[in-house]
Amino acid sequence: MNHEPPYYAVIFASTRTEGDQGYAAMAARMVELAAMRPGYLGADSVRDAEGRGITVSYWSSLEDIESWRIDSEHLAAQRMGREKWYKEYSLRVARVERAAEFRPDPRP
Amino acid sequence: MNHEPPYYAVIFASTRTEGDQGYAAMAARMVELAAMRPGYLGADSVRDAEGRGITVSYWSSLEDIESWRIDSEHLAAQRMGREKWYKEYSLRVARVERAAEFRPDPRP
Numbered sequence: 657m658n659h660e661p662p663y664y665a666v667i668f669a670s671t672r673t674e675g676d677q678g679y680a681a682m683a684a685r686m687v688e689l690a691a692m693r694p695g696y697l698g699a700d701s702v703r704d705a706e707g708r709g710i711t712v713s714y715w716s717s718l719e720d721i722e723s724w725r726i727d728s729e730h731l732a733a734q735r736m737g738r739e740k741w742y743k744e745y746s747l748r749v750a751r752v753e754r755a756a757e758f759r760p761d762p763r764p
Numbered sequence: 765m766n767h768e769p770p771y772y773a774v775i776f777a778s779t780r781t782e783g784d785q786g787y788a789a790m791a792a793r794m795v796e797l798a799a800m801r802p803g804y805l806g807a808d809s810v811r812d813a814e815g816r817g818i819t820v821s822y823w824s825s826l827e828d829i830e831s832w833r834i835d836s837e838h839l840a841a842q843r844m845g846r847e848k849w850y851k852e853y854s855l856r857v858a859r860v861e862r863a864a865e866f867r868p869d870p871r872p
Binding site for chain 1: 765769773775777808809810811812813816817818820826846850852853854855856857858859860861862863864865866867868
């Protein structure tokens, strides 16, 4: 993920409910579908043992984000998220203005 | 963390090296210092068992972010980060345009 700004980030911070309840399979499917969308640039995603997670996905434009938001499979997943999988979440759309990476040469 | 956009997000995605090497104490100190800065609005932070982490901090303005970036204790921590604590990281500054929260009423 090494694109020149500006581009867009969707910042999704969530806390899972207990148990899987079909979550893992649907999450994998959403990753797969998102990666096929026009304008998808990449994502960073982490979840800890307590069920708190942050996923940041990167997109070329607001239009690409909106078109993914209203995809029918994605809408069904969002509904399941609110009904079963998440205790709470926050969702933010942000315009990336600057980006830097640190990836040193392999240490001796 | 319930502010009206626009505001700014610093998205820090990293992978830790092995062992603590003073990291936990410094990370706690940085959280404490950041929270006292002008313009600091809040943060979401998650690290998984494999050492991958995402921290997103929220700020009122780019000036507040820059002034925290060049804080002397913070600069020392950044140097230690590159020398010892992180295998790699990415850092992005983004302008939050839209925000939504889902926090249902307690279920019966």
